[in-house]
Amino acid sequence: MFVKHLTLSHFRNHVSTEISLEPGVNLLVGPNGQGKTNVIEAIEYLSTLSSHRVAGYQPLIHKDALSAIVRLKVSHAERDVLIDLELHRDNTNQVRINQSPIPRIRDVLGTVNSVVFAPEDIDIVKRDPSNRRNFIDQLLVQFSPRLAGVMTDYDRVLKQRNTLLKTARATGAKGSSLSTLDAWDESLIKFGAEIVAERLVLLNRIKPYLTDAYQAIAVTNNEPTILMKSSLLGAAVVDDFEEAELEYLDLMDLERITELFRNKLTNVRTKELERGITLVGPHRDDLVLLLGDLPAKGYASHGESWSYALALRLASARLLRDESRTGDPIVILDDVFAELDSVRRDRLASLVADNEQVIITAAVREDVPQSLQAAVFEVLKGEVTRV
Numbered sequence: 001m002f003v004k005h006l007t008l009s010h011f012r013n014h015v016s017t018e019i020s021l022e023p024g025v026n027l028l029v030g031p032n033g034q035g036k037t038n039v040i041e042a043i044e045y046l047s048t049l050s051s052h053r054v055a056g057y058q059p060l061i062h063k064d065a066l067s068a069i070v071r072l073k074v075s076h077a078e079r080d081v082l083i084d085l086e087l088h089r090d091n092t093n094q095v096r097i098n099q100s101p102i103p104r105i106r107d108v109l110g111t112v113n114s115v116v117f118a119p120e121d122i123d124i125v126k127r128d129p130s131n132r133r134n135f136i137d138q139l140l141v142q143f144s145p146r147l148a149g150v151m152t153d154y155d156r157v158l159k160q161r162n163t164l165l166k167t168a169r170a171t172g173a174k175g176s177s178l179s180t181l182d183a184w185d186e187s188l189i190k191f192g193a194e195i196v197a198e199r200l201v202l203l204n205r206i207k208p209y210l211t212d213a214y215q216a217i218a219v220t221n222n223e224p225t226i227l228m229k230s231s232l233l234g235a236a237v238v239d240d241f242e243e244a245e246l247e248y249l250d251l252m253d254l255e256r257i258t259e260l261f262r263n264k265l266t267n268v269r270t271k272e273l274e275r276g277i278t279l280v281g282p283h284r285d286d287l288v289l290l291l292g293d294l295p296a297k298g299y300a301s302h303g304e305s306w307s308y309a310l311a312l313r314l315a316s317a318r319l320l321r322d323e324s325r326t327g328d329p330i331v332i333l334d335d336v337f338a339e340l341d342s343v344r345r346d347r348l349a350s351l352v353a354d355n356e357q358v359i360i361t362a363a364v365r366e367d368v369p370q371s372l373q374a375a376v377f378e379v380l381k382g383e384v385t386r387v
């Protein structure tokens with residue numbers, strides 16, 4: 001799929017921006033702080049309902065405005081779809097697809113598929129587990145938007161269960177609160193086991209793509225692998241999961257994962273009541289990104305970590321191309337080329353060039369290989385002009 005037209009109104013520093021994009025490569029250039037990343041963030045937001053830079057949406061609204069509008073015309077299989085998003089400071093946000101309002105915002109997921117690589121992605125490799133969980137969950141939702149609902153349900157149950165555990169801790173666990181806990185356990189297990197199983201299936205699917213992407217982009221030829229370190233496994237060392245013995249979960253059978261989850265919850269019940277918090281489940285799991293036989297986190301060099309993060313995104317794009325209903329995702333590379341030497345610039349260029357649409361940002365035009373300079377736009381002070 002590709003973006004034909006993008007309209008931004010009071011989105012970040014774009015007061016009123018119209019851009020007609022081309023299939024193939026689009027390059028946004030301009031000095032630092034002019035609004036290049038803001039443009040791609042708008043596309044990213046309509047695609048995932050999240051931004052790689054902030055948690056909420058308030059910062060996306062222009063500082064002097066009460067609301068922002070993002071309007072996107074995307075084209076897939078010769079059909080155009082018009083998506084309108086209104087973000088309001090003090091009101092409910094709204095999405096329209098082909099002019100019709102949709103009841104829940106999250107129903108827009110799956111309409112626009114994109115894969116964004118941004119410098120912040122190095123956090124997936126180097127920082128805490130939540131970055132890796134977000135990576136896999138965001139990709140899961142692109143394949144099956146329905147899972148966004150399961151994840152929301154899981155988070156809701158988790159929150160309520162934690163509240164109950166906290167109350168039980170404060171007042172002493174009594175019969176009635178324990179039976180309520182049992183009921184929450186069932187929902188936690190139902191939604192949680194599905195998330196764990198889906199993550200494992202996806203990891204398995206992405207592995208071969210990751211190997212190819214890493215070898216194409218990196219200078220060293222270590223093999224990348226991803227394993228899941230799950231809180232459903234292991235001894236009772238649950239309060240210090242980071243330090244727990246490495247045990248990897250690799251079965252994909254929903255029933256067996258459900259069983260594991262149920263047993264583990266029984267085992268940690270006393271501890272949970274002591275601590276007042278849910279100690280096991282997909283919210284505590286982690287992906288271990290291995291390079292050769294060492295985890296990239298804590299061992300890989302800066303360059304290797306960076307290549308790993310880029311490979312994760314390139315692999316995601318290829319997997320979506322091969323297996324999603326909507327075909328090629330929109331591939332977005334934010335500020336990538338400045339980091340690369342000329343050999344790797346050319347390699348990356350040939351890796352992405354055949355996507356239906358690629359959107360690239362760069363502060364210095366010369367950093368981007370000539371082959372990618374098809375449609376060029378200049379971004380200055382929140383205004384975009386085709387050059």
Ligand SMILES: Nc1ncnc2c1ncn2[C@@H]1O[C@H](COP(=O)(O)OP(=O)(O)OP(=O)(O)O)[C@@H](O)[C@H]1O
Pocket residue numbers: 011012013030031032033034035036037038039059060061062063064335361362363379
């Ligand atoms: N809500 C907002 N309202 C007004 N301006 C904003 C808002 N959010 C961000 N900005 C401004 O947008 C600019 C940053 O834009 P952006 O991140 O797109 O820059 P960029 O062109 O990608 O720069 P770089 O090359 O450094 O990555 C900053 O000047 C920032 O102050």
Ligand SMILES: [Mg+2]
Pocket residue numbers: 036037038334335361
């Ligand atoms: Mg930027």
